[in-house]
Amino acid sequence: xxxxxxxxxxxxxxxxxxxxxxxxxxxxxxxxxxxxxxxxxxxxxxxxxxxxxxxxxxxxxxxxxxxxxxxxxxxxxxxxxxxxxxxxxxxxxxxxxxxxxxxxxxxxxxxxxxxxxxxxxxxxxxxxxxxxxxxxxxxxxxxxxxxxxxxxxxxxxxxxxxxxxxxxxxxxxxxxxxxxxxxxxxxxxxxxxxxxxxxxxxxxxxxxxxxxxxxxxxxxxxxxxxxxxxxxxxxxxxxxxxxxxxxxxxxxxxxxxxxxxxxxxxxxxxxxxxxxxxxxxxxxxxxxxxxxxxxxxxxxxxxxxxxxxxxxxxxxxxxxxxxxxxxxxxxxxxxxxxxxxxxxxxxxxxxxxxxxxxxxxxxxxxxxxxxxxxxxxxxxxxxxxxxxxxxxxxxxxxxxxxxxxxxxxxxxxxxxxxxxxxxxxxxxxxxxxxxxxxxxxxxxxxxxxxxxxxxxxxxxxxxxxxxxxxxxxxxxxxxxxxxxxxxxxxxxxxxxxxxxxxxxxxxxxxxxxxxxxxxxxxxxxxxxxxxxxxxxxxxxxxxxxxxxxxxxxxxxxxxxxxxxxxxxxxxxxxxxxxxxxxxxxxxxxxxxxxxxxxxxxxxxxxxxxxxxxxxxxxxxxxxxxxxxxxxxxxxxxxxxxxxxxxxxxxxxxxxxxxxxx
Amino acid sequence: xxxxxxxxxxxxxxxxxxxxxxxxxxxxxxxxxxxxxxxxxxxxxxxxxxxxxxxxxxxxxxxxxxxxxxxxxxxxxxxxxxxxxxxxxxxxxxxxxxxxxxxxxxxxxxxxxxxxxxxxxxxxxxxxxxxxxxxxxxxxxxx
Numbered sequence: 089x090x091x092x093x094x095x096x097x098x099x100x101x102x103x104x105x106x107x108x109x110x111x112x113x114x115x116x117x118x119x120x121x122x123x124x125x126x127x128x129x130x131x132x133x134x135x136x137x138x139x140x141x142x143x144x145x146x147x148x149x150x151x152x153x154x155x156x157x158x159x160x161x162x163x164x165x166x167x168x169x170x171x172x173x174x175x176x177x178x179x180x181x182x183x184x185x186x187x188x189x190x191x192x193x194x195x196x197x198x199x200x201x202x203x204x205x206x207x208x209x210x211x212x213x214x215x216x217x218x219x220x221x222x223x224x225x226x227x228x229x230x231x232x233x234x235x236x237x238x239x240x241x242x243x244x245x246x247x248x249x250x251x252x253x254x255x256x257x258x259x260x261x262x263x264x265x266x267x268x269x270x271x272x273x274x275x276x277x278x279x280x281x282x283x284x285x286x287x288x289x290x291x292x293x294x295x296x297x298x299x300x301x302x303x304x305x306x307x308x309x310x311x312x313x314x315x316x317x318x319x320x321x322x323x324x325x326x327x328x329x330x331x332x333x334x335x336x337x338x339x340x341x342x343x344x345x346x347x348x349x350x351x352x353x354x355x356x357x358x359x360x361x362x363x364x365x366x367x368x369x370x371x372x373x374x375x376x377x378x379x380x381x382x383x384x385x386x387x388x389x390x391x392x393x394x395x396x397x398x399x400x401x402x403x404x405x406x407x408x409x410x411x412x413x414x415x416x417x418x419x420x421x422x423x424x425x426x427x428x429x430x431x432x433x434x435x436x437x438x439x440x441x442x443x444x445x446x447x448x449x450x451x452x453x454x455x456x457x458x459x460x461x462x463x464x465x466x467x468x469x470x471x472x473x474x475x476x477x478x479x480x481x482x483x484x485x486x487x488x489x490x491x492x493x494x495x496x497x498x499x500x501x502x503x504x505x506x507x508x509x510x511x512x513x514x515x516x517x518x519x520x521x522x523x524x525x526x527x528x529x530x531x532x533x534x535x536x537x538x539x540x541x542x543x544x545x546x547x548x549x550x551x552x553x554x555x556x557x558x559x560x561x562x563x564x565x566x567x568x569x570x571x572x573x574x575x576x577x578x579x580x581x582x583x584x585x586x587x588x589x590x591x592x593x594x595x596x597x598x599x600x601x602x603x604x605x606x607x608x609x610x611x612x613x614x615x616x617x618x619x620x621x622x623x624x625x626x627x628x629x630x631x632x633x634x635x636x637x638x639x640x641x642x643x644x645x646x647x648x649x650x651x652x653x654x655x656x657x658x659x660x661x662x663x664x665x666x667x668x669x670x671x672x673x674x675x676x677x678x679x680x681x682x683x684x685x686x687x688x689x690x691x692x693x694x695x696x697x698x699x700x701x702x703x704x705x706x707x708x709x710x711x712x713x714x715x716x717x718x719x720x721x722x723x724x725x726x727x728x729x730x731x732x733x734x735x736x737x738x739x740x741x742x743x744x745x746x747x748x749x
Numbered sequence: 750x751x752x753x754x755x756x757x758x759x760x761x762x763x764x765x766x767x768x769x770x771x772x773x774x775x776x777x778x779x780x781x782x783x784x785x786x787x788x789x790x791x792x793x794x795x796x797x798x799x800x801x802x803x804x805x806x807x808x809x810x811x812x813x814x815x816x817x818x819x820x821x822x823x824x825x826x827x828x829x830x831x832x833x834x835x836x837x838x839x840x841x842x843x844x845x846x847x848x849x850x851x852x853x854x855x856x857x858x859x860x861x862x863x864x865x866x867x868x869x870x871x872x873x874x875x876x877x878x879x880x881x882x883x884x885x886x887x888x889x890x891x892x
Contacts, residue, residue: 632786676788677789678789679788716803717804719804719835719836721835722794722797724892725787728787733802738799739784739798
């Protein structure tokens with residue numbers, strides 16, 4: 089058994105994560121609206137599923153904790169316990185504990201030994217405190233009968249028909265309960281009309297019932313006839329046929345009518361379990377290992393390359409229909425390429441959905457009221473981007489809440505709403521995805537930044553005086569420029585924005601800041617849709633072709649050789665009133681070919697705020713390229729970030745601008 | 750099964766000697782093709798090639814083993830090898846065959862700390878008609 093478990097761990101982890109995310113979402117919902125009974129039901133379901141899953145896997149601590157959660161939630165559902173902030177906080181703690189358990193399982197494959205004792209006793213206390221509220225489960229288990237049925241019953245009576253109530257119990261060994269029930273129903277329909285069934289026909293069809301169900305039927309036949317037929321059906325353990333008496337139910341009807349405000353509660357635990365399988369929010373998906381997708385992607389890239397080769401060949405040969413065939417091939421490969429790309433895309437929701445919780449916790453911790461407004465969660469990006477973008481966003485949101493948004497009292501003083509707003513927005517923009525983190529806080533204080541820059545020795549006083557607003561904002565991204573002391577006095581984690589920027593640049597993205605003092609700050613992140621394919625400029629050095637990622641190119645300028653000055657061994661040119669260091673790519677890349685022309689082509693590239701001019705021989709043009717790793721063997725090689733395969737099958741190297749500057 | 754695979758070696762020639770690499774580490778044998786130079790790499794790195802969509806670095810085994818360089822000709826082959834996630838192509842003079850060498854006929858190389866060449870060799874296979882120098886692949890694949 090132990091051996092078998094291993095292969096299920098991945099499935100367990102994936103599913104557990106999904107369920108936990110769901111629980112998190114619903115908890116947040118519940119916190120906003122205590123009366124939302126559906127949320128409680130949902131949390132209950134998730135806890136129940138997790139209990140089952142972890143029990144099966146032998147993760148007993150998880151199973152125990154979810155079991156205790158279930159108890160509390162059950163009590164809430166049955167109105168024994170009133171939901172309160174305290175309970176929600178405890179539930180959040182449970183969520184955290186479960187989340188970290190899953191984390192431990194991911195890392196080690198086994199459950200941590202933490203039994204969550206304090207948390208379990210907290211859960212138990214909730215129940216003990218509210219013990220005095222009495223139970224009334226009786227009503228719940230009885231049939232609910234509404235006015236419509238009453239009418240039907242009365243009508244049938246007037247017409248001299250019989251009304252029977254039949255309780256069925258299927259045998260425990262019955263495998264296809266709904267199919268069995270269907271046979272029962274179709275048999276009954278030969279005798280008359282079924283006016284009521286409990287559970288509902290839909291639920292029975294979906295197998296959302298225990299082994300028992302009951303129906304009320306209007307029929308002209310005698311009891312014995314019906315029973316005779318019904319007894320023929322196999323796998324039915326017990327049939328209880330009785331005359332239906334309205335009086336027996338009248339009282340109940342009244343009770344039920346007042347109770348209809350409650351949403352339908354499942355009758356008992358077992359039927360709950362039966363409903364689990366069908367009620368998950370998960371759509372029709374297949375989980376695929378990312379490696380398989382990578383493989384598929386490689387094959388498609390290869391197909392594209394072959395196609396280009398065939399294109400070349402077709403120009404030389406003059407066979408009938410060759411060009412049409414190749415055109416057709418081209419169409420197919422293009423759509424195949426698109427399809428594979430899409431498979432790798434996941435909605436950015438995967439990252440966004442952990443932020444409501446983050447904001448909630450931070451606002452509690454800092455005593456600020458904050459509402460998080462998210463939009464564009466459905467925007468899709470490559471799976472690899474998703475993994476990388478989470479941390480930078482957390483940094484930015486923290487920053488916004490910690491340093492951006494003022495305390496409620498200050499906000500009122502400044503004529504703002506007490507509640508601060510953080511907007512998280514995502515939308516596609518060409519081959520990029522834009523993510524914005526915006527707050528309506530106090531904005532950046534340029535003077536404070538200037539002062540700080542002088543203090544840190546980044547600028548001298550004169551430089552600081554001439555510093556433009558934009559440049560001062562950009563200073564925030566410098567390493568070692570801790571923002572906390574500058575922007576706010578509220579102590580916080582000194583989040584280094586330089587880390588944020590380097591992370592985003594590592595995935596070929598960039599970040600900008602727009603800030604109005606007193607009004608708020610907006611961070612705009614632009615990341616490529618996918619990491620596998622980028623836009624690049626192909627350039628020629630002697631006879632070698634190199635690719636420079638377009639995202640790091642500012643512009644291309646022509647200069648003449650005489651404009652280059654030598655300043656202490658570093659060649660520079662004056663460019664837009666700035667000194668631009670010149671890098672002779674041929675020297676750097678060890679190309680010995682010295683026929684230097686008088687007019688030079690300079691590709692201006694940037695790394696954050698730093699710029700440099702790369703001297704190239706020729707420009708070939710802009711092209712979408714598939715990035716390939718150089719492999720582990722060449723991982724240490726300088727100035728290159730990868731390779732790409734050109735249309736003719738040759739490899740061209742991608743320059744790593746960051747290491748060049 | 751594993752036993753028989755462990756015994757098999759891909760044998761190729763460099764200068765006048767025969768060399769062997771365990772067949773389990775060999776992915777394929779390719780003809781020489783034009784490669785893309787890698788700037789600032791050691792001289793034995795002969796650039797990269799596109800092998801069915803994969804970028805493979807080429808190692809000139811002659812240079813790696815400090816032998817005399819040789820012009821590429823029609824017999825030149827690339828042996829694509831993989832060891833511990835490192836994928837590379839070894840340029841050899843020619844590749845002839847796959848042969849079985851039993852453990853019993855393999856002599857370990859004398860341990861010698863100052864001989865670089867010997868550090869790439871882990872044993873000599875003594876066959877009836879010739880000697881086969883068995884290479885320590887992990888050492889060769891060190892950058």
